[in-house]
Amino acid sequence: MTAARVPDTLWFTRCPVPTATGIAADRGWLAEAFAADGVAVRSLQDADPGADRAAHYTHALPGLFREGGNVPALWARSRGERTRLIGLTWIEERQAVLVAPGSPVRSAADLRGRRLALPRHPIAIDFWRAMALRGFEGALASAGLGLADTVLVDVDAAGHRGQWAAELAALRRGEVDAVYVKGALAVEAARRAGAEVAVELDELPDPAHRVNNGTPRPLTVHQDLLDRAPELVDRFLAVLLRAADWAADRPGEVARILGAETGAGPEGVAGAYREGTHRTLHPGLSATRLGLLARQAEALHGHGFLPEPVDVTGWADPEPLRRAALLAARTAPDADAAPAPEGAPAYGHPAPDYADPAPVPVPSPPRP
Numbered sequence: 084m085t086a087a088r089v090p091d092t093l094w095f096t097r098c099p100v101p102t103a104t105g106i107a108a109d110r111g112w113l114a115e116a117f118a119a120d121g122v123a124v125r126s127l128q129d130a131d132p133g134a135d136r137a138a139h140y141t142h143a144l145p146g147l148f149r150e151g152g153n154v155p156a157l158w159a160r161s162r163g164e165r166t167r168l169i170g171l172t173w174i175e176e177r178q179a180v181l182v183a184p185g186s187p188v189r190s191a192a193d194l195r196g197r198r199l200a201l202p203r204h205p206i207a208i209d210f211w212r213a214m215a216l217r218g219f220e221g222a223l224a225s226a227g228l229g230l231a232d233t234v235l236v237d238v239d240a241a242g243h244r245g246q247w248a249a250e251l252a253a254l255r256r257g258e259v260d261a262v263y264v265k266g267a268l269a270v271e272a273a274r275r276a277g278a279e280v281a282v283e284l285d286e287l288p289d290p291a292h293r294v295n296n297g298t299p300r301p302l303t304v305h306q307d308l309l310d311r312a313p314e315l316v317d318r319f320l321a322v323l324l325r326a327a328d329w330a331a332d333r334p335g336e337v338a339r340i341l342g343a344e345t346g347a348g349p350e351g352v353a354g355a356y357r358e359g360t361h362r363t364l365h366p367g368l369s370a371t372r373l374g375l376l377a378r379q380a381e382a383l384h385g386h387g388f389l390p391e392p393v394d395v396t397g398w399a400d401p402e403p404l405r406r407a408a409l410l411a412a413r414t415a416p417d418a419d420a421a422p423a424p425e426g427a428p429a430y431g432h433p434a435p436d437y438a439d440p441a442p443v444p445v446p447s448p449p450r451p
Contacts, residue, residue: 089120089312090146093319096127096139098151100266100297101174101341103364105150107326109340116322122315140208142166145307148319152296154210154388156303157380160398161389167309168399169320170302170366171376173440178265178284178295180222181273183254188261188281191226194219197260199233200250202240211240213388214296215250218263220382221292222282251276265297267341290440294379298440299372304403313403320366320407321414327364337361368401371439 095113097104107113113124127139127147138144139151142159149156150170160166182188188197199219202211216230223229236259240249250262251272261281264273273280284293302323309316330337337360377395384392 089122089315090308091121092123092125092146093117093308093315094125094127094138094144094147095319096147096149096151098297098300100151100176100300101337101360101364102150102172102300103323103327103330103366104148104302106330106337106340106364107322109343110326110329112322112326113319116318117315137207140206142303142305145305147308148302148304148316150302150323151300152210153299153301153376153379154213154296154383155208156301157383157389157393158208159303160393161384161391163391165306166303166398167306168301168368168376168395169304169316169401169403170323171299171368171372172302172364172366173290173299173372173375174297174360174363175285175293175440176266176297177269178218178221178263178293179269179273179280180218180282180284181251181254181262181264181276181278182260182281183257184277184279186260186279186281191222191282191287192228193281194223194226194261195228195232197233198236198258199230200238200253200259200262201235202238202247202250204240208388210296211246213383213386214265215263216386217295217379217382218265218284219261221287221294222284225287225289225292245272247272251278254278265295290375291378293440294375294382299376299379301376302366309400309403313406316403317406317410320403321411323366324407324411327366330364331362334358334361366404367439368399368404369439373399375440 095104095108108126117124127136127144135144138147139149140155140159142149142156142164156166156168180191180194188194199215201215203209204211219233220230223232236253238249238253238259243249243252246268247262247264250259253259254262255276262278287293304316373395380389380393380395383389
């Protein structure tokens with residue numbers, strides 16, 4: 084690796100959700116992995132006030148790794164940004180449709196004819212609105228219904244503080260009948276609002292009905308960095324594989340890190356993520372995950388969130404992850420151990436930990 088090809092700084096950004104990037108950052112492994120080359124590794128979230136934080140959505144920063152929601156990632160690619168998809172995770176993150184106390188809506192079928200809240204945020208890519216639309220779409224499809232079978236109600240979210248604050252306020256006022264929420268803070272927000280769960284999307288048998296901003300969740304990098312210093316991309320990915328493998332044996336530590344990443348308390352984290360989430364942080368590019376992301380891309384384009392279609396297969400580059408798995412295997416503490424059995428991943432835990440979404444859901448723990 085020549086000095087001319089090595090950037091001074093690598094950046095990473097992630098959403099406040101379970102990610103191998105968040106685990107690696109917490110452990111200090113990202114900075115450690117590049118220190119010998121004099122390359123700084125910095126979090127976009129912790130950057131100076133003058134930093135381009137909008138790059139979390141636009142990915143206009145060439146030295147940036149992004150692990151986060153697929154709506155902004157697809158939007159950036161759709162707008163012509165030269166990003167590449169180098170990994171996908173599938174993490175069951177609680178998605179639910181909430182209703183007011185005493186509502187007769189108790190299933191996806193009961194949403195027929197109901198008023199569904201669609202927030203509007205004054206941002207370049209309104210991923211909140213996209214999430215709500217796709218969440219309702221998935222719930223309705225599970226009952227053989229579509230958005231046309233409901234009444235979509237725009238809810239102005241400008242000026243409201245807190246996730247889903249505008250929609251939950253509209254629910255309390257009786258202006259809408261149902262609100263979509265997801266993740267750790269959703270558990271706490273629902274409890275504060277006194278709302279009741281009508282549909283648990285993460286318990287729907289068909290994974291296609293659970294596809295949304297975070298399922299599957301992409302890991303992307305700029306083509307410029309891949310062209311200039313592919314070995315740095317491989318090394319970064321190898322650190323993420325190490326972090327995901329470390330997490331697979333430490334549910335308590337992962338819960339602690341998730342609390343810090345999401346800003347939620349133990350109740351919110353426990354209620355949002357299934358038992359075993361700590362074993363699902365490994366990125367992959369299986370045909371199943373790519374196919375589910377392609378469904379999402381098609382739907383987002385159809386709803387007007389993407390200016391141009393995105394060819395997910397053409398966007399994906401599996402080579403960095405393949406090389407990273409080999410690098411991680413060579414540099415792991417037990418690298419001299421006996422080779423893995425045929426069919427097992429090149430690094431870390433056995434294949435079930437890397438499994439794609441199953442058509443039949445795993446029984447959920449009790450919900451708070």
